[in-house]
Amino acid sequence: MIKVGIVGGTGYTGVELLRLLAAHPQVQLTAITSRKEDGLPVADMFPSLRGHVSLAFSAPEKADLNACDVVFFATPHGVAMAQARELLATGVKVIDLAADFRLRDTAVFEQWYGMPHSCPDILGEAVYGLPEVNRDAIRKARVIGLPGCYPTSMQLGFAPLLAQGKPLVNELGLIADCKSGVSGAGRKAEIGSLLAEASDNFKAYGVKGHRHLPETVQGLEAISGRKAGLTFVPHLVPMIRGIHSTLYAQLLPEARSTDFQALYENHFRNERFVDVMPAGSHPETRSVRASNMMRIAVHRPGGGDLLVVLVVEDNLVKGAAGQGVQCMNIMFGLDETTGLMQVPVLP
């Protein structure tokens, strides 16, 4: 059994981790910390966990995280990098669901997250936790920086196009028009996320610039080995879970005869959590609700030169907690799907 600790389990990625780990056959939930909720049984905050999780939150200094095999950080940005060194020193692996170990360039991190990076050396060894791209490195990693929810969908959606030896599309003019349910904003008391504000409503936000832009560009360039240019426009959907990314790429003349359906199917042939749907499909976010699955469909409207790729994922699962568990499975030599084969909940 893998002994697992969670730092900061009071948010949506935290409770989702608990949902998945509570049912994971190889995991023993060992500690979950929250200074504010010290002593409160987790199931008192989240009654959905009654009968499944008997742990109580404990203040960080009381929790024996060093006794864990792995610790997940479901915390605001900045927390994991403050605690990682000590955990690593005692042999505990670290999986951060926040942004501390995502961006390779600390200057870029500081620009977008407004804080200096406190441990560039650990960042140096950290692995970006996108198994479909980095599986081998994950296997050997001690520190994982899990991708953001949007970046997961954008990178995997563009990956088959960019992973070829030569460019198929204008890689400097990529567009990602992304739509997310409001759980992506976290379990924070903010007016803009109230049901009375966000329900029966639709809007874009952060068009000027969003933290997931530099992360995604970094990832796309890692895939292609070439420079990438991306316009990323996020939108807020009046739903709880789910991301739908609509990706646009301009075909290069030499790629016009490519069979993109086949390209995508081949690229993901061995992936258990990426489902390339039949040509002509329109994946729905609910088709992956509460599961670690991603579904992708490739379109070329009117047979023209603009490729349209539709990607759906559950932002809390494949976009966060589920991907974290997937990485953990890889790191500990388990079958990658262990504890992650939930059938999506529909309707």
Place this chain on the structure above:
Amino acid sequence: MIKVGIVGGTGYTGVELLRLLAAHPQVQLTAITSRKEDGLPVADMFPSLRGHVSLAFSAPEKADLNACDVVFFATPHGVAMAQARELLATGVKVIDLAADFRLRDTAVFEQWYGMPHSCPDILGEAVYGLPEVNRDAIRKARVIGLPGCYPTSMQLGFAPLLAQGKPLVNELGLIADCKSGVSGAGRKAEIGSLLAEASDNFKAYGVKGHRHLPETVQGLEAISGRKAGLTFVPHLVPMIRGIHSTLYAQLLPEARSTDFQALYENHFRNERFVDVMPAGSHPETRSVRASNMMRIAVHRPGGGDLLVVLVVEDNLVKGAAGQGVQCMNIMFGLDETTGLMQVPVLP
């Protein structure tokens, strides 16, 4: 033109007042205060008002509220009673959308609202702003305590039963099972009101006791002149606006032959904002969305001894801002429907 001021216009009842008053043909919006938003054009906070409201918020001390004919308080409990005396002294009428002037008994007020009442003398002259019950008193009032959203629906729903010379139902065993959209919780940053918490979900709350209980009992007793007993169970509906109250009353043996459909129709025959629907109807909250209308249907399932009354209103209109404007119309001698004849928005 009636010069109107609003104290505290940043919440849902505030913006709803602005929506109604901006289109009211006899109203000149004169001042709107918010210490926190001093200087901010109202339409910057609520873009829906762009082109309709050119006022900016001003700090209370800058706003010349004394130049108004009437001031609405769309504020937390306690604010109106702190400012009413000065306004009244300069001849300004006061309409409070909060609870300061609802409860006749200051001890009850203090018990439920946790603060002492600072002006019992003004409370003494204040009129409970439920036009269908108190129209004559409202006409002469200087101070109005507007009913709560739930109490409006419960009182008008039970009124025809209680307004008779002798009891028709067990007036000590009334039940109100009420359901409200989340805007009833106000424009406050609270986790329980987040879309990701309240959407696709249903729950009761406050079963132990809710502030609208004593207010409603007081109102029911004022209608009947007899003692009333009420169990009130509020629930939260994943929708923005609307209250649906399902009322239960046990018929007394001597009332079994009463034609309750006729009783209700007669009682509200001259009311412009209460619509008794045909027998067998199931009123929907959306049938009154964004309007000052209330719709009521009377049922007697299986021809038995339990009367079931269904009441719908828009909690922000007939349950708050609209009822305030209705009172204002009465107080200033206008036709009661002036500025209040919006057709409900459906779908």
Place this chain on the structure above:
Amino acid sequence: MIKVGIVGGTGYTGVELLRLLAAHPQVQLTAITSRKEDGLPVADMFPSLRGHVSLAFSAPEKADLNACDVVFFATPHGVAMAQARELLATGVKVIDLAADFRLRDTAVFEQWYGMPHSCPDILGEAVYGLPEVNRDAIRKARVIGLPGCYPTSMQLGFAPLLAQGKPLVNELGLIADCKSGVSGAGRKAEIGSLLAEASDNFKAYGVKGHRHLPETVQGLEAISGRKAGLTFVPHLVPMIRGIHSTLYAQLLPEARSTDFQALYENHFRNERFVDVMPAGSHPETRSVRASNMMRIAVHRPGGGDLLVVLVVEDNLVKGAAGQGVQCMNIMFGLDETTGLMQVPVLP
């Protein structure tokens, strides 16, 4: 492995059965019928099942249902009773999610469902599939009539009160104010269930009389062995899944000193799927979303004589498919929780 067939798998209870059975460790999905969708892979209709269910729908005459150990009917009323005899004759057990085997009295069935009952003899041996009441009979049953979604919540919510040797409450004056998500109306193309009609809206329906009334009264009387009288008012909530029943019962004078919290906890002490929450709780439907759990809270507002019981369940799981699997587990001697321990999905 239990070989399972499903007749009529294109509705919401059908796809929910598939979700549960696909992950059930002791089940082999053997056949699923739909005349209209003959040949269509189930996962083409419900992409959430891609990778989990490889079966295709087949026309009834092609499906070898007789080779199954048990057949679920997720069909309109009337279908199961037409096919049960043949299946039983070949040793196949039958679990009907519709109403064919719920009502003991065929006259009542015909009155409420508008069709004669075609096999009173089979009805005679059928067992009402409410394990918390009928576990022993279910164990030996060949034919199960599964309770309706509302009746499950009402019966279990009232059960501890009625199961005592003498009445604790006025059993002739029970009230159930119930609220259901729209999946309860089934996957049928009806205008009233459109998102543009049912969203941001709330209403009662069927106040005059609802099919679940006689079923529930029959069940309550079976529990108490005494006559029961119930007023049942169903409402439609703008959410997908979930039932919240708010139950009212008038205490008898001799029961005033009863500890109802203890009564409920004792009654359900050994039940794995009924969770009596701590005193003062307000269960939310989302706390059981996508799980077979029911949660109950008992209130006595103001310490008065009216008991208020709050019950939540997922109408498609404990209210339908999950309860069916629970019965199947009992009938085949499995642990009752096999394949049913999903952690509820929150948020």
Place this chain on the structure above:
Amino acid sequence: MIKVGIVGGTGYTGVELLRLLAAHPQVQLTAITSRKEDGLPVADMFPSLRGHVSLAFSAPEKADLNACDVVFFATPHGVAMAQARELLATGVKVIDLAADFRLRDTAVFEQWYGMPHSCPDILGEAVYGLPEVNRDAIRKARVIGLPGCYPTSMQLGFAPLLAQGKPLVNELGLIADCKSGVSGAGRKAEIGSLLAEASDNFKAYGVKGHRHLPETVQGLEAISGRKAGLTFVPHLVPMIRGIHSTLYAQLLPEARSTDFQALYENHFRNERFVDVMPAGSHPETRSVRASNMMRIAVHRPGGGDLLVVLVVEDNLVKGAAGQGVQCMNIMFGLDETTGLMQVPVLP
């Protein structure tokens, strides 16, 4: 008073027309037809209209549409063209909310709508009812083909870019990623529009090709006088009303120094129903809910060469019924805003 008839008032654009026309000070609602609902008071079908509309539906042959000054067709495609000739012959003007008079080229009409066009001569004189583009022609028109909901947002959103003497953007590579509430699908009993299907879900549809594509391209080319190329990807949002179009246009090198904020503000300076928001804004659909307003924001992320234009409208008002009333006002010499100054409903 303008005598107005409506053919086919049982859908969402029909009831929205009724909402607007019932409150229009210069309109007398004269007839509303529905063969199926002959004799049914309109307010029985739509209780929101109780007290506002006293008309009953009448079968087409009974309705004296010839006595009207103008007849709106809120019908399926094909109905208006079958009845227009007779109405025009008696001097009645025609405003069609469907597609019969949108496409100039009958071959294109037949290709996308699957029926021959029955009156090319009337089509020849019909005017495309987009006042911000065609105001003068609308003033003199006898027949109006109202734009579709998506095309209204796309054309007005791109208009300032295309209306210049020389191209500013790559007009052959325009992209419109559009999102619509489900009322856009009409009041039709279809499974895909059920709340249990469309709620808490997001998806694209019609990526292969959508009827609003040729209409929009025709309109864009009419604005620019040049060839246009457009990729249009519609998506379904779990909300009732509202369209959000996110438009992408690649700047030409010679346009890099253009002040696009000023360009948009100037272009729409005199328009009462198009609001160009301040730079950096993110318009929300709810900011125009139930109103005829459109709001637009112009972005240039990262100061790069891709222009992003955000457009919101209420699909049932500016995208349908409201635009129809706006055209009527122009045709009959009224102030264009008569009866259309409703303040948007927020929250």
